[in-house]
Amino acid sequence: MLMLGDCRGWVGLWFAGVLGLSPLCGEAAVRTWEVPLGGNSYVTKGEDGGRGRPRWTSPETVRSVYFRVDRAAELKLGLKAKLAEGESRIRVSIDGKSRELELKGGEAGSLEIGSFPVKEAGYVRIDLQGLKKSGEVFGDLEAITVEAPDEAVLNYVKDNEGNRFYWGRRGPSVHLGYPLPHGEPTEWFYNEVTVPEGQDPIGSYFMSNGFGEGYFGFQVNSPTERRVLFSVWSPFSTDNPQEIPEDQRITLLKKGDGVHGGEFGGEGSGGQSYWNYPWKTGETYRFLNRVKPDGKGSTDYSAWFYLPDKREWKLIASFKRPKTDKHLTGAHSFLENFADRQGYVSRGALYGNQWACDVTGKWQEITEARFTGDDIAQRGYRLDFAGGSKGKEFFMRNGGFFAESVKLGSKFTRESTAGKKPSIDFKKLDGAEL
Structure with a gap:
């Protein structure tokens, strides 16, 4: 027998839709955004190594990523990155709080950074700094993933059409x-x-x-x-x-x-x-x-x-x-x-x-x-x-x-x-x- 609060299977999803309930059964609906580093990051400390996407080799370099959220919210953050060879450790800092992540050669995907509260609407800054590496670089960073409440709106440079990463x-x-x-x-x-x-x-x-x-x-x-x-x-x-x-x-x-x-x-x-x-x-x-x-x-x-x-x-x-x-x-x-x-x-x-x-x-x-x-x-x-x-x-x-x-x-x-x-x-x- 299927109870009204049961969310297993497509039938539960159908009941939730008909009754106007969240498909996550009481949990707030969320949406995942992907903030590409190409148009939304800067070297804010140390040398950037030239134009384009620089090779991340120096532990003195801090790369900062920015996006804007239109309300106070709890954000679950991740990092899409890859490392061709070796291993590396990087530090991720947000509003005075830091986490350390491990990258391993040959692996690519999204690493979980963690959940962070945003107290008010405005820009969020994420700092990335290399700590240790066995290869030439700390990694190739692609994007920050942001899981936010479904009603939240994020602003960032979304695409590179017409060279918008540069203009952005x-x-x-x-x-x-x-x-x-x-x-x-x-x-x-x-x-x-x-x-x-x-x-x-x-x-x-x-x-x-x-x-x-x-x-x-x-x-x-x-x-x-x-x-x-x-x-x-x-x-x-x-x-x-x-x-x-x-x-x-x-x-x-x-x-x-x-x-x-x-x-x-x-x-x-x-x-x-x-x-x-x-x-x-x-x-x-x-x-x-x-x-x-x-x-x-x-x-x-x-x-x-x-x-x-x-x-x-x-x-x-x-x-x-x-x-x-x-x-x-x-x-x-x-x-x-x-x-x-x-x-x-x-x-x-x-x-x-x-x-x-x-x-x-x-x-x-x-x-x-x-x-x-x-x-x-x-x-x-x-x-x-x-x-x-x-x-x-x-x-x-x-x-x-x-x-x-x-x-x-x-x-x-x-x-x-x-x-x-x-x-x-x-x-x-x-x-x-x-």
Whole structure:
């Protein structure tokens, strides 16, 4: 005789389904997730041994895996790994608690790490460190398995389609879109950026003045090099600048002293200019762009950077873009990390005092912005991004796997800075005569 509480066999499962009971007979339903290390892990201590998946040979190396859970929950964790030969022992650490696991050569599968409570929604960090090995490497790690309550949602980089492991490791890029005034065409766009102390890790690009065909801002390229960067895309869509037809190439019209001018590729192609300049955190920097049709079917794009110590505007570069006849559109700022090894580090900036000037010379203040994100953010593969307004400035933040997040598509309003309207003699700008 089959009792109602009996779960043996398919009949018990059928009764449970009909009555709306858990198929696990009183136990909470669970789901198992698999977090691939390819797009969700970083070397957070020691050397990573180069690009791609590094050989795990040093006991000094700590590899950290991140995923996000949307609620407090008890998580049962496992490690999918394999070892070609020999034996090894590794340490797995989570929130101050550690377990040691044994790997044996020729064996592959999932090793049980154990159950760990997560007290609140947010990111979970798992550290992996080799202790002993008889072979060359500690092992080849593939994924963290996570058994969680069925209603829980995990966020992580789930697949490598379109090279998403790389983009996911870089972290989510976020943007502020500024609505330009109606009426006469916009010719000039002005913005100010301040990077707070400690928010400038290597790989950060704080883009101030974006427009429909390019971008202008500053970067952290190494411990000793910082750049002011201005680029304009070609109208010909390709990641290889060598493929651009001659009549669709960006032409460098003029550049400032010490500025490098050339081409770029990989994320579209076009003309690029940059100037090595040791900008500092905590200081506010000014950016100015001009977009003006030449009347012959092309458009000239120019960028100036204000030097606080000299109290003057420096020309970065002027480019001519063929097959283009328009003034400035698509004003925006963005925040990104271009170094995939630094995607676990947080960065942020303040963006304030935005102004647009039309073809008649009339300045109008911009106090609104719309917050958006890239493919990684839109898919929810990474949720460590935020944006908003703080008094007279907008802000953006990304990377670092912080818990809070701001909904994409949100609109923000900052306080007016009408008393700080730009006062610029356009005729004195180097390059404005073009």
